[in-house]
Amino acid sequence: MRALGRPSTTIPLLLSLILIPLTLGMTFWWTPEDIDQGLSQKIFYLHVPIALASYAAFGYGAVCAALYLWKRTDDWDLRSYVGVHSGTIFGTLVLLTGPIWAKASWGVWWNWGDKQLNVFLILFLYYCAYFMLRFSLDEGERRRAASAVFVLLGVGLIPLSFLAVRIAETLIHPSVFTTTGAAMPSSFLLTFLVGLAGMLSLMALLMAIELRGKRAALRVLELQRRARGEDA
Amino acid sequence: MIRPALAIARVKLVLELRRREVLFAMLLFIAATIVIVHFALSGAGAGGERAAAGMLWAAVVFTAVLGLLRTFAAESEDGALDALLLAPIDRAAIWFGAALAQLGFLIVVEVIAVPVWWLLFFQHGGPRILPLVGALVLADVGIALVGTLAAALALGARTRDVLLPVLVLPLLIPLVLAGVTATYGAFGEESDVLRPLGFLALYDLVFAALAWGTSEHLLGD
Amino acid sequence: MIRPALAIARVKLVLELRRREVLFAMLLFIAATIVIVHFALSGAGAGGERAAAGMLWAAVVFTAVLGLLRTFAAESEDGALDALLLAPIDRAAIWFGAALAQLGFLIVVEVIAVPVWWLLFFQHGGPRILPLVGALVLADVGIALVGTLAAALALGARTRDVLLPVLVLPLLIPLVLAGVTATYGAFGEESDVLRPLGFLALYDLVFAALAWGTSEHLLGD
Amino acid sequence: MDAPAVSLSACSKRFGDRLALRKATLTVAPGETIVLLGPNGAGKSTLLRLVAGLLRPTAGSAQIGNAEACSAPRSLRAGLAYAGHRAQLYRGLTARENLGLHARLHRLTDLDIDAALDGVGLADRADERIDGFSRGMLQRLALARAIAHAPGLLLLDEPASGLDAAGRLLLDGVLMDGLGQRTQLIASHDHELPARLGVRTVHLAGGRLA
Amino acid sequence: MDAPAVSLSACSKRFGDRLALRKATLTVAPGETIVLLGPNGAGKSTLLRLVAGLLRPTAGSAQIGNAEACSAPRSLRAGLAYAGHRAQLYRGLTARENLGLHARLHRLTDLDIDAALDGVGLADRADERIDGFSRGMLQRLALARAIAHAPGLLLLDEPASGLDAAGRLLLDGVLMDGLGQRTQLIASHDHELPARLGVRTVHLAGGRLA
Ligand code: HEM
Ligand SMILES: Nc1ncnc2c1ncn2[C@@H]1O[C@H](COP(=O)(O)OP(=O)(O)OP(=O)(O)O)[C@@H](O)[C@H]1O
């Protein structure tokens, strides 16, 4: 377990502390207000980086799951779990900030006609199911393997969902709402990128803390067992 | 790999067909779904064809989930799964055999359900047969592959019956979308029925590959 | 009669719901179901309210069939049914306990599902609550009574009359149709919501009486 | 004189084409203990299940007390215990919950579950779900359940199977204690059991009482 | 010298909080027969399932031949047989169909199913669905299945349970025939079995080998 190294918390912590306030500052005092959407557009700098960070976390979880199945080292299982967990936490935030934005700009909480929303909903349900699976199995090798396999199936599901929604576009009535125009002022883009970096650092921090916690809990259990005279 | 899988699939189908009640429960379920949805949408006056397509696919998916709940039931009952795990065959063959049986089961149900559906909704006209059958078969393959995989994952779980639908349904959403789209296409409404059919084939391939790659880890402790 | 039935119902619910994740799983399950049905029917462009009502009832039936398939699963597993048959209680209490558990299960599912359904489809407006809840509860009672009866018949009649449960199960369709009608009524679309509710109540009474009368012969050899 | 505790008269049981029990006639006096011997498939389990009322005779009658076993009134069933090949327990419950359900169904308000579990050596496993129990532990729990409500008629089908040496001693103790106290009908493949208990044996073969 | 047929080294198995097997170390030479004794819950079944590869050790290793049991190649599994507490049979199939499936999975093209069934006294029940079988008949069928593919390593968990006197003789015969011919590991509560076979015993208690 040690061989896999200790995830650093200091670097992501420092980066988050700098970048997230910076994003907020840039959002409110630097970028100009959107002409069409006004103040509500500002949630963009929060919403989209969070969404992308959650995808990154799911991806990380899948990589670790594959490594687990290959190496069968418990720590990869922990990492995979932590990845999916953080991704789901951020996903919840997406599902919270998204509807707020939607209400502000479209006037409804949810638009069944929007691809991104639908795909994200499918994925969110899917990763919630991951937790169900994990907690319905008894702790042990089988649970780790089953969790890893399920995460890997998600790798297939994500692109397939996008594709399916695209193909079905004709049947899901096309969105009557126009999205923000493609031309983005450079201040938008820069703020967005800073925001993205901030969210990724926050994500890394979250995962490092959780991984440490989980490892410590395992270590405590191990010590308790040893104290009871059991070594396995 | 193929021969043991066929042997297992055969046994499972024999068992299923000897216990008729489950098959009946599914047919009933299909009938009920079609009737309810028909009734629910009857007042809406909207495109009858599209509603009919949706109905068919909703019924197919939920019937499949009901069938999946029983996938490894016979094996858990008396420890028969142990015997399969001990046999000198790949673990993939166990999963593949179960998937084949599930596919057979779905096809049996659809051979009965689709004509009923047709009779109820299309006294004249109706979708082109070939694309519809193609879409159903491709979707059945996907459902069987993915569903059996999920059933294998959920095998040791204590709350298996609640868990399995939760695992399977999100995985099947893209399949349903493509299936419905293909059925619309089969009505001649949309020009290209080939894109959704292609998607279904792709879906089957992707999950077959994923299942294949992970099948060693699916069953057993 | 009541006390043993309650004891049995409690055990069965404990077995189903012991783990708190089960509730969460149900929430997910309902959400996935609604999404699938929504996608399947989204092209139909049907009247929102009617489609919503149909969706709710389709989900209820599906969940009920899912639950009913398992009604006596825990008892058959290790011969626990023998212990119940041997206990100094009426056989009706066994069936009644199972029906209560089934009712509890359905109600728990709906307590989660209906608010989700409501949020998704009616951000403003929506059906009147009282008739809707009334229809659901009455229908749940009917489903639990008839469904458990069918399951008990299937259990006792292992050898021969597999057909009997199949005859009983279609009886659920009128129940659901009345439920959908009552839900329309609750939207204020139809004038009288009372007629379907009355029908549901009558249905429950008739089958309670029938089940009561036959319960001695339901289980065991 | 008392009515016989158990009486079979020309009792037959058919499963499909197979006659599992052929016109068995047997009377067991109250307080008597009988060991049922016979080869595999002889019909021992079928006989016990008929007496327990779990099966209905195809022909003839199986009575406990003065009632037909399969429709015995609740008062008679309250004094009956049957432990068969299957454990008759809910796999998803703990040992304590299983006995608790039994107590509630039998209205045993004052059953000391801890003592009952202790009696079969399961005191420290009371709150574990029984699907983690070993074969012998399940058998012990089934035994504890069978005697929990102090039955007057105890039907045991190969109660020693899966038990270790200590468990078999414990079982012998239970059976000894019951001698003369209650009617006991025990199916077994242990040919020394009748001698150990000093009781009558009944032989079954091919569904026929010998 | 040959590699040991079975070797456990510091092999432990944990279920949740319970250590079912603690650092068991055991070597069985090819052709050796060992009887595993120990009280209920000692860990006998767990040990056998580890050797069969149905469980994966929590720590340490369980090997058959030169491979880890839980990931043994097909060639090794072809020479392995395990009959546990559960019959591992499909309830809805007949005896013949069950053996037929076994033959197909093991590629035994020339298995004489009738002879195999006759060997355990089930010749006349070949075409009956086994959910009508008695306890002992199931156990006989499980035994027939276990030896059908002439395994080089035979793992039996309380194979005598449910068998009548004739069945136990038959079982003893099978075990005797296997002495020196194949490696045999037998969990049992029959303390006379080792002497009858004239073989080594291993004692387990509380998950520990003594
Ligand atoms: C994977 C998940 C998501 C990603 C990657 C994502 C990404 C984005 C992006 C890139 C935009 C900018 C709009 C554009 O330029 O096209 C956006 C806008 C928006 N998103 Fe999301 N989003 C996600 C999920 C959600 C969810 C779940 C909601 C919930 C309702 C939501 C609601 C919105 C709204 C209302 C807008 C504004 C659209 C507009 O201005 O017209 N998003 N999202
Ligand atoms: N449900 C059933 N369906 C069909 N046949 C049955 C059924 N139950 C028992 N039999 C048959 O009845 C006969 C007697 O079975 P029973 O279980 O009573 O034997 P047993 O004496 O208990 O044998 P064992 O010692 O093996 O337990 C057997 O031939 C068996 O196959």
Ligand SMILES: Nc1ncnc2c1ncn2[C@@H]1O[C@H](COP(=O)(O)OP(=O)(O)OP(=O)(O)O)[C@@H](O)[C@H]1O
């Ligand atoms: N799946 C499981 N989950 C939890 N605990 C288990 C499981 N399997 C076995 N155990 C526990 O491990 C211990 C050893 O069990 P095992 O079945 O190996 O005993 P055994 O020696 O075979 O006993 P018996 O003679 O009763 O068959 C027991 O305490 C048992 O409760």
Ligand SMILES: [Mg+2]
């Ligand atoms: Mg018997």
Ligand SMILES: [Mg+2]
């Ligand atoms: Mg054991």
